[in-house]
Amino acid sequence: MDNALITVLIAMLGGAIRVSTPFMFVALGECLTEKSGRINLGLEGTLVLGAMVGYAVCYQSGSPWLGVLAAGIAGTVLGGMHGTICKLPKVNDIAIGIAMMSLGIGLAFFFGKAYIQPQAAHLPSVPLGGWTGNKELAVALDINPLFFVGIAVAVAMAWALRNTRWGLIVRMTGDSAAAARAMGVSVDLVRFLATATGGFLAGVGGSFLSLYYPGSWNEGLSSGQGLMAVALVIFARWDPIRCFLAALLFGAAGALGPALQSVGIVQGYYLFNAAPYILTLFIMIASSNSKQALQAAPGELSITK
Template structure:
């Protein structure tokens, strides 16, 4: 798995190759969290707690995979755990005067705390991991073969992005979610339960974030420990703003973030260790730059759901 154990010396070419591989490997959790958040935000609510959901999903996925011996059962359990967090967020925000951003911050801390609490016994044992699909059999270069070992969840996420993009435009459910997000009053006039739609959208969003977390512990990096996620869930939330609430752009943005995240390890593998910490900071700096470029002082963001508290 480690790109540094190479047979062929590719020199600097290994950097773009590792970034390509990284873009696919590292992007998957970003993709799931950002698609989940995209759905939640489209319904008019922001869930900042997905970082906590991601970490709790990673722990649950690993623990269940270890206990049942099936990695896919772990993925499902992580999704269910994530949807419970989503339900909690939605239920609290349904109460009048309760602020969705503050609840998100609280659930971020609560989710991480619970994950560390219950995850303690699972740091040592080895759980079954998710398998990958080998698409690089045609190549003689081991790095290329490694780069084309792709996890099925990546394809599921990509298909989900397309399906969500299509559904938002073409289905009744998509229309209801968009209407609820743009104007609660209009949705009420249509006889739609605003709180109900947001409850479902936040719950499904939590499910996806949980699945994204299970990818971290069950595939890449592929183990459970307390330093597993460092802000991926939060970056994914920022990424949705950059993607202008468009699932297809979420997919592109997730790839971009994956590549940025792979830059540090890729340079390290060819012996560039100077400024290594700054390459590790690259995804955060990139997120911040993207937010600076894509935000605007004077007008509401294009494509933003009208009910969303961060753009009001």
Template sequence: MSDAALVTVATAMFAGAIRVSTPFLFVSLGECLTEKSGRINLGLEGTLVFGAMTAYAISYHSGSPWIGVLAAGIAGSLFGALHGAVCRLPRVNDVAIGIALMLFGTGLAFFFGKPYIQPTAPRLPSIDFGFLVSNPQLKEALKINPLFFVGLLVAVAMWWAFKNTRVGLTVRMTGDSAATARAMGTSVDLVRFLATTAGGFLAGVGGAFLSLYYPGSWNEGLSSGQGLMAVALVIFARWNPLACFVAALLFGGAGAIGPALQSVGISQGYHFFNAAPYILTLIIMIASTSPKRSLKGAPGELTLMK
């Protein structure tokens, strides 16, 4: 491979990593917040898909993609609130409820989203940092969606809040020991309900990115399991919001390998490279079978820790 081809591949992977990582980032941060409170929400895949459909539909009818993003977040928070409310009932398993809501959210999105497969909705803009470089390929790669920077700010804010604020300490205490939280006068159910609702909001925003920016359309195969992969990403990040950002970039880079190679005419093994995020997820889940290693740092109240 020539030097020019290497530059092209590296540039394409850089741009692709940022684009592909953004929905991973929002969903993983939502799941990180939820799990920090001691609850797992596998329903974020359905939340992501429904958020994508909602964002596209509202953007189409309102003419504003940012209103679509807000609507997607609100839709996601409703799914999160539903998950949190059901899980407050006695003898309810949060993993089972999450799977049920994943199927419900996906099915609901497909049902209401059929009229929006063909119409074109206004898309989210990008911030052009191309003026910083002279290379035409880098100029194109440096067109970055604002939601990427919002996700980075959310990751930093969550990391800081968990370490330095009373709210963050309460969420962590609830996730580590429900008995201790109750002894301190904290409503465990309320904390987990609010954390799950906020986590759903972030997942819905991640869905809005998919339909309104990259790939920038609504169809029934839009997500490709990114909501479920976010659970593996959170485990890989050891429940650290900043590490979630780095892990999202890693997953995004893995997802960008195939298109990057195709940009220089390498199509052999294209589908194998497209499977890289799924292979990475499988490796992480296999590694997580060792509680002494991969689950170190996990909140003690999680279902997978019991």
């Protein structure tokens, strides 16, 4: 039983690192967007389109890192479109986000038909578990460089939001558009840049899905991770470091079903596979009545009004 428990924990560790990476990038992108006072529910479409574009460019060029860059650019385009449309008067950012999600998924499915079967090169991994002498742990500690990039982005974003003029402008715009305008800040420009940058990060997260884990392009790749990232940002209280930690939690929850299956526990397998969705539902219910969550929320978000 002890060996089975260790096996499950190791599998969840590996799963937390792998599965959390797209959550991390999408959550960080949404965190930045919401810090500027805008909600972008379209990041699910950005994630899927990023996965398709990254895979297609990698297949055509042979370079997975070029695919990652292309996925980020595709995400920037969708984010920029969202930001541009939301500048128009009497436009609801939540409704536009849903429309952009449909657009991103539709474009990915339409242009991605030709790339479902072909095999593209995968992103490399960094083996960090050779010293352990444990084969399962060594496999769990084969980590993709994008995971480390995500950590660096989280730390840099947290520092920049607290310690730089740029961070102050973003936070001021998100907390009070009127105060930002009084200081001569272009609220529309700040939100446009934040939304486009958030789209770039979500697109990079999508490239991880198709170029590393699970490492192929198909139309059921995302499984709602872009939408769950919105709940993750609320759970993390709009803090980039907490977004990283929450992404690890969601990743471990996503790895629970396969981890239990690896030790022969198949009873309730589909229920365990639904753990991330159950966790999302629990977080949304818990946060809906949480005064602490609303206090941490940027004042310009529609959920605070």
